[in-house]
Amino acid sequence: MDLMKLNIYDPADHPEEWTPEMYQKLEQARDIVEEWWLPNRRQLDRLGGVLAMTEMSDVYYGLHKSIIDAGFYGRTIPKEYGGPGWSLLQCSLLSAEITKVGFTPRLDDAFFTGEPAVQILLKWTPDEDAKREYFKRTLDGGFCTVWATDPESGVDMGGMRGSAVRDGDHYILNGPKWWMAMCSPGPVGLQWHLALLKTDTTKRTSGLTLFILNDEEPGIIRGREGDLMGARWGCARYELLLKDVKVQKKYLASPEGKGLYALVDGMNKHMANQAFQAVGVSEAAIKLVLDYTQSTIRWDHPIIEYQGVHFPIADMWVNAEASRAITTKACKLWDEGDQEALHGKWAILAFRMAAPSALEACLKGIELMGARAIEREEGWPLELMYRDSMIFTLYRTPNIDRKFLASYLVRRRL
Ligand SMILES: Cc1cc2nc3c(=O)[nH]c(=O)nc-3n(C[C@H](O)[C@H](O)[C@H](O)COP(=O)(O)OP(=O)(O)OC[C@H]3O[C@@H](n4cnc5c(N)ncnc54)[C@H](O)[C@@H]3O)c2cc1C
Structure with a gap:
């Protein structure tokens, strides 16, 4: 034990928790943070959201692309689905260190911890092909965001107005979604979303269903962008409107009523x-x-x-x-x-x-x-x-x- 060393958790002292692959990922993360985030963090934070993305597009996309290229997306995707199959503890230990190196939890979000989308696909998505398709999309650099909050219901999701109506092999999605974080177009054009809407408007929470949406789907309308006090640059957050967005039945992320x-x-x-x-x-x-x-x-x-x-x-x-x-x-x-x-x-x-x-x-x-x-x-x-x-x-x-x-x-x- 080094008695002169600061008594705060250091991964180097915990080989029982850190595998060689985790140490390697931490090194890669440190390099990315030093190259892309630390020299640019002030400007990114000042500009925020879409302004940061457009006026500093080389930095914004460079940062995200280097995270994807280093294989950070989808770390918890199981091996049988082509992922590295990290445990929650492994992922989380790394999250704490990335947060420390970059001095913000938002930076770790950009490293895509693989949740909650991975858990939802794995445990809830009925169609095996859809599940495999979106695991692959994630590993290829498709960031997933969650579109749940409706402005009129807030935390009371059962009170949501937005609906999804069955039309043959499709559903037609309509409704407002507010405060949607990190839902700017992704760095490699593979961004996708999980949207929560009512398939049975006579019910409350048991009428809600979760859908998989691609970012390029017609009918996704981005409205006002929020001007946040924190998480400004990594979290361009919008008010959205889903207007007759068509989703194939195959792309139910959960069974009906289980959203x-x-x-x-x-x-x-x-x-x-x-x-x-x-x-x-x-x-x-x-x-x-x-x-x-x-x-x-x-x-x-x-x-x-x-x-x-x-x-x-x-x-x-x-x-x-x-x-x-x-x-x-x-x-x-x-x-x-x-x-x-x-x-x-x-x-x-x-x-x-x-x-x-x-x-x-x-x-x-x-x-x-x-x-x-x-x-x-x-x-x-x-x-x-x-x-x-x-x-x-x-x-x-x-x-x-x-x-x-x-x-x-x-x-x-x-
Ligand atoms: C930066 C940012 C990013 C976000 N990202 C996303 C996103 O990616 N996806 C998404 O779906 N949503 C997102 N949200 C929305 C966020 O999840 C909601 O703001 C949150 O769920 C709370 O809803 P609300 O603000 O409408 O609060 P309200 O529902 O209006 O609640 C206000 C307060 O009342 C309290 N309250 C309400 N009902 C009760 C009760 N019965 N008992 C006790 N207290 C109660 C709540 O706890 C809360 O403190 C984001 C919001 C922000 C600001």
């Missing part, structure tokens, strides 16, 4: 991975704070020597270690096929620990860095990490996660 179950299953797995991104944020914040407080002299002493500074740093560390422990447990249990983990219990417990801890770590870090943290460039990377991590308050939203956990605890629907 929300499929989506929740995919999201459950995804949340464990997102929790590891949050762990990466917490650990990166601790490192940054230690750098600053050890190198900054006030009243003739480095700031780290003052007792009042020890308390927030120690709290950050407690939260980061607890987050890593529960998140590792969530991933391991998922990989082992534990029934409760498959229902989402551990992923959500882990996410509810790791996500608020990450935001709190950024805030504490910002406080300890003083004025510098508030200036965009001087506060780099803490202020960006904080803004980009705000996405952790979304997904199913904290209250809905808590509602699920309370129901799980008392073993009845609340």
Whole structure:
């Protein structure tokens, strides 16, 4: 054990968790981050969304193309479907490190953790040919986004208006979708989507069905683009309208009426991975704070020597270690096929620990860095990490996660 080394998780110290292939992927990720992200991150963040894509198209597409070429897409696709078959834990450990290297969880999203689309195709898509086609499309560089949220129903998916009406061998999809993240045209033109709509408007959640859509499908209308506080460049996010989009029956991503179950299953797995991104944020914040407080002299002493500074740093560390422990447990249990983990219990417990801890770590870090943290460039990377991590308050939203956990605890629907 190196007693002089910072006591924060380092993959080099954990060969029991990291395979040679994972170490190699981490090296590749570091190279990509250093070549494409770090020199351009300020401009990408300032411009955001479509402006970043168009005014810095060489960088934007160069970054994504190098991720695809290095084989990052579809890491969890099983070997029998042509993928490398990484476990959730392997994928997630790498996610935490990519987040740390790039100082934002959004960068890891660009590395496409392969979820929730892979889980949905694998477990829910009825047509075997469609499943194989979209696994291949993913491995070839087809990024998948999820189009679920309807502006009028929000987290209450059963209240959605958008519909899919059967017409012979096809369905006709209509309806609005808002806040659709990362759904700009993909870097190699193979972008595809999973869209949730009602096939039975007399029902609530059991009337929802999930469909596979190609980006080039006629009838996908992109409207206003959002101007986000964080996750600005990687997440061009739109208001969309589906207008008579035709989908063959073969491209049902879930059986009729099972769309929300499929989506929740995919999201459950995804949340464990997102929790590891949050762990990466917490650990990166601790490192940054230690750098600053050890190198900054006030009243003739480095700031780290003052007792009042020890308390927030120690709290950050407690939260980061607890987050890593529960998140590792969530991933391991998922990989082992534990029934409760498959229902989402551990992923959500882990996410509810790791996500608020990450935001709190950024805030504490910002406080300890003083004025510098508030200036965009001087506060780099803490202020960006904080803004980009705000996405952790979304997904199913904290209250809905808590509602699920309370129901799980008392073993009845609340
Ligand atoms: C940057 C960004 C990217 C996004 N990406 C995507 C995407 O790719 N795909 C996609 O489908 N969606 C996406 N979304 C949408 C996101 O998932 C939704 O914003 C989220 O699900 C919440 O819906 P809402 O904002 O309509 O909140 P609302 O449904 O209006 O809820 C508001 C608040 O009320 C609380 N609440 C509601 N009902 C209850 C209740 N019964 N009990 C307790 N509390 C309750 C919620 O927890 C929430 O905190 C994105 C949003 C943003 C901002």
